[in-house]
Amino acid sequence: MSSTCNHSYRGCVAGVPIFNHLEAEDLDEIMKTVHSSTYQKGEHLYHAGDTLGALYIVHKGKVRIYRMNEEGKEQLVRLLSAGDFTGELALFTNKKEEAYAEVVEDAQVCRITQDDLHSFLMQYPTIALKIMQEFATRLDTAETQTALFAQERVETRIAKYLLTCTENNTARLTMTKRDLASYLGTTPETISRRFSDMERSGIIQKQDSRTFLILDQVQLEEL
Amino acid sequence: MSSTCNHSYRGCVAGVPIFNHLEAEDLDEIMKTVHSSTYQKGEHLYHAGDTLGALYIVHKGKVRIYRMNEEGKEQLVRLLSAGDFTGELALFTNKKEEAYAEVVEDAQVCRITQDDLHSFLMQYPTIALKIMQEFATRLDTAETQTALFAQERVETRIAKYLLTCTENNTARLTMTKRDLASYLGTTPETISRRFSDMERSGIIQKQDSRTFLILDQVQLEEL
DNA sequence: AACAAAAATTGACGCAGATCAATTTTCCCA
DNA sequence: TGGGAAAATTGATCTGCGTCAATTTTTGTT
Structure with missing residues (x-):
């Protein structure tokens, strides 16, 4: 079960790229209209088909955005953590949501309604600029x-993905291999095999189930 | 060769969803800052790696947006026609362009510089809303x-694509099958085979090279 | 620490679709 | 309007990866 309250909780908004450039008093103004809720692992923020009237901003925890086709096959679209937002489709168009948002790590999520957001956009045009930046990037x-x-x-997709989460020759996965498979449009089995291949050929080395040492970055880059 | 002029040519802007809700005098205001160019088939608006400082709005003609990987394989991302725009990545972020924009049908293209657009956004917040709508949709x-x-x-991808360009039981392709293959992430050969299959099983019927009659929409939908 | 449930691994097998090659058809534009 | 180039078609072959199935490993929970 999720619990809701709409007290002023500046932290929720202050940490978000869309708003964090605003002055303190403007932030407080915005906070007045923000509804904050906590969700537990397994709960959904929304389902495909919902007509959302709000923007969801993750303040704490992790949220999995995924799609499902007619046969029930899942595709992981994005993994949200603190500062990320979702729900923009239903907010700026009048289409129904096509994805599912599932909490995978207990989360605190702020909601801003469509009307409130629209009036903020008119009042603070710089917010619009930030949102557009985010949109363009996405x-x-x-x-x-x-x-x-x-x-x-698939091998190339994995290689490219690994490079995006490598730091100091160490790749740390932020999700399970099962989710990674879904994100990369393949199966856990294939992911498993390709990782084994890469270990066997000395490109990577497993540290623990989520961490890999990059032994040969050059070779990884040209896969 | 492309020819440029920056005379006031309202048509270029008036027909564009981003701006067409504005009053006539506001349009004229915007037009003053718009640069209009004509391009011939085969010319490029920009290449990957360029740092664009402007938004490109297609007023007439067609522009092919495509990407290329290291091995030179092309992927068609989008096909722009009148009213569509491109160049937003470099405009709202400071990243370099990753795609190519090639004119495939003699075109007239309007350019709005980053600075001008930003000041419009501050002046007319509704433009921002329109752009965000477009972004969200895209x-x-x-x-x-x-x-x-x-x-x-691939068969399903083709079916879904055909349905998006069907009207009165007739699907009219806006691009060559070669481009369609690139757009759908497959090869011309496979496209050809799947079209043949669908004709053989009585789902579609070729009218001319670009037009197909949908004989059995139900079956097409469940491919 | 112990257990159940989820995730990951490994093998065997089959198929969708890529590639290579050879025509045929369509589309321009000189 | 004719000729050359691009596009499309069709066949033969090869292969990456999905599917099914059986363990093994990891993870989270009481």
Whole structure:
């Protein structure tokens, strides 16, 4: 069960890229209209088909955005953590939501209604700019992702993904391999095999189930 | 060669969803800052790697937005016609463009510089709303497209695509099958075979090279 | 610590779709 | 309007990856 309250809780909004450039008094203004809820693992923020009237901003925890086709096959679209938002489709168009938002780590989520947001946009045009920045970036990511699916083999997709989450020659996965498979448009079995291949050929080395040492970055890059 | 002029040409802007809700005098205001160019088939508006400082709005003609991977494989991302725009990534973020924009049908294109657009957004917040609407829609399309690639067979992708361009039981392709293959992440050969299959099983019937009669929409929908 | 449930691994097998190659058809534009 | 180039079609072959199935490992819970 999720619990709701609409007290002023500035932290929820202050940490979010869309708003964090505003002055303190403007933030407080916005906070007055924000509804904050906590959700537990397994709960959904929304389902496909819902007509959302609000923007959901994750303040704490993790939320899995996924789609499902007619046969029930899932595709992981995005994994939200603190500062990320969702629900923009129903907010800016009048389409129904096509994705599901499932809490995978106990979360605190702020909601801003469509009407409130629209009036903020008129009042603070810089917010619009921030949102557009976020949109443009996400659009680019989505199109890159599509191109990746369209023209690269699974091995290449994994390699590219690993590189995006590598720091100091160490790749730390933020999700299970099962979710990774779904995100990369393949199966857990194939993910497993490709990881084994890469270990066998000395490109990576398993540290623990979620951490891998990159032994040969050059080779990884040209997969 | 493209020719440029920046005379006031209201038509360029008036027909564009982002601006067409504005009053005539506001339109004229905007028009003053718009640069209009004509391009011939084969010319490029921009290449991957360019740092664009402007939004490109197609007023006439067609523009092919495509990406290319390291091996030179192309993926068609979008086909722009009158009213569509491109260049938003470089405009709202500071990333370099990752796609190519090639004119495939003699085109007239308007350009609005970053600075001008930003000041319009502050002056007319409703423009921002329109752009966000467009972004949200496109984001949804891109994510739908990704999911389509991730979980559906080529036959299904074709079927879904055909349905999007069907009117009165007639599907009219807006691009060559070669481009369609690139758009759907497959090869011309496979496209050809699947179309033949669908004709053989009485689902569609070729009218001319770009037009197909939908004989059995139900079956097409469940492919 | 112990258990159940979820996740991950590995093998065997089959198929959708890519690739290569050879025509045929369509589309321009000179 | 004719000729050359691009696009489309069709066949033959090969392969990456999905599917099914059986364990094994990891994880979270009491």
